[in-house]
Amino acid sequence: MIEVTPDTACVLYLGIAMMIVLGMWLFRYKKHKTNAIPYAKRHIVCEFCHTSYIDNPEKLLTRCPECQFLNNKSNK
Ligand SMILES: [Zn+2]
Numbered sequence: 001m002i003e004v005t006p007d008t009a010c011v012l013y014l015g016i017a018m019m020i021v022l023g024m025w026l027f028r029y030k031k032h033k034t035n036a037i038p039y040a041k042r043h044i045v046c047e048f049c050h051t052s053y054i055d056n057p058e059k060l061l062t063r064c065p066e067c068q069f070l071n072n073k074s075n076k
Contacts, residue, residue: 047071 004012042054046064048071055062061070 044071044073 042057043052044055044062045052046067046069048069049064049067051064051066053062053065057073059073061072063070
C-alpha cells in the first residue's frame, strides 16, 4: 500500500479539484465561444429610419422595430 502523508493528500485533492474546475471552465468557454455571434453581425441599421437594432443575423429579412420596414441584409 502506498503511504500518503496528510500534506500530499491535501495537495493531490486540491490539484484534482482544480483540474476538474479548469476542465469544466474550458469546456463551457469553448462551447460558448462557438455559439457566440459577434456584435457587429447582430447590429443592424434600418435603411429607412436609420434606427439601430439587434436581430438574428441568419435571417435574410429583418423588420425594424420602429418603422416596421423590412431590411435586406444582402444589400450590405
Ligand atoms: Zn426603421
